Amino acid sequence: MSTLTDDDLDRAFLALADPTRRAILARLTRGEAGVLDVAAPFPISQPAVSKHLKVLEAAGLVSRRRDAQRRLCRLEPHRLEQLFEWVGGYRRFWEESLDRLDEYVAELQQGGTP
Amino acid sequence: MTDLDLDVPADEPVIRFTRFVAAPPPLVFGLFTEPAHLRRWWGPREQELVQCDLDLRPGGAFRFVSRGPDGVEHPFSGEFLSVDEPKRLAMRVTYEPIPEAWWVDDMTFEEAEGGTLLAGTTTFASLDAREGHLAAGMESGMRESYERLDELAAALA
Numbered sequence: 001m002s003t004l005t006d007d008d009l010d011r012a013f014l015a016l017a018d019p020t021r022r023a024i025l026a027r028l029t030r031g032e033a034g035v036l037d038v039a040a041p042f043p044i045s046q047p048a049v050s051k052h053l054k055v056l057e058a059a060g061l062v063s064r065r066r067d068a069q070r071r072l073c074r075l076e077p078h079r080l081e082q083l084f085e086w087v088g089g090y091r092r093f094w095e096e097s098l099d100r101l102d103e104y105v106a107e108l109q110q111g112g113t114p
Numbered sequence: 115m116t117d118l119d120l121d122v123p124a125d126e127p128v129i130r131f132t133r134f135v136a137a138p139p140p141l142v143f144g145l146f147t148e149p150a151h152l153r154r155w156w157g158p159r160e161q162e163l164v165q166c167d168l169d170l171r172p173g174g175a176f177r178f179v180s181r182g183p184d185g186v187e188h189p190f191s192g193e194f195l196s197v198d199e200p201k202r203l204a205m206r207v208t209y210e211p212i213p214e215a216w217w218v219d220d221m222t223f224e225e226a227e228g229g230t231l232l233a234g235t236t237t238f239a240s241l242d243a244r245e246g247h248l249a250a251g252m253e254s255g256m257r258e259s260y261e262r263l264d265e266l267a268a269a270l271a
Contacts, residue, residue: 013124100155
């Protein structure tokens with residue numbers, strides 16, 4: 001199991017700290033796509049989208065390859081999954097605690113004794 | 115049911131969350147501050163809150179000990195920084211085995227339609243401290259399912 005270094009985390013979170021890059025990632029969850037297709041929904045130039053892709057690639061979130069004349073990019077699920085796990089502990093503490101809180105509130109409101 | 119909304123900014127050593135709770139602020143504040151209530155919900159499901167002592171006033175101390183199914187106890191202690199019933203509660207928390215890694219939990223309880231909007235900010239001493247805290251809670255084993263990715267993508271969108 002590989003772990004994330006501080007540098008990996010810095011790069012990944014900086015890459016994610018931008019709404020355009022998050023939208024690009026969301027688009028790529030639907031599958032590999034050409035750079036032009038990725039750029040299409042955004043009101044910015046294709047070179048600007050390429051710059052965003054470069055940041056995502058440096059963060060290990062996206063990989064790019066050439067297929068004949070097309071330049072394709074795709075999501076690197078492993079890095080995203082690592083980030084997901086990384087925030088998982090905190091999320092799990094609060095999610096489970098507050099789900100239990102909801103159940104307890106429902107119990108109190110039905111007249112149960114604490 | 116009601117989702118936890120989590121925000122982990124890249125450049126600030128904080129984690130923020132918001133969550134709706136279907137009960138009025140005075141009750142929710144009580145659920146967070148009365149040991150008899152806290153024992154019923156604080157912590158992940160498999161953890162039991164075996165000690166819950168608190169002196170609810172600014173500067174007052176508290177100590178929570180949770181015990182997992184493996185019998186390992188996790189002691190947390192600290193002091194209340196702000197007690198403004200039923201609107202705000204802030205405390206400095208230390209996980210006793212790692213005393214240098216303290217953090218501050220600051221929670222507000224805002225009246226919302228049908229309940230309370232709970233907003234929490236956890237502030238760490240540094241970005242490194244935040245990363246250490248999160249890494250400690252990291253689950254082992256990496257799952258590579260696209261289902262989880264969709265979940266994440268939705269959270270990021």
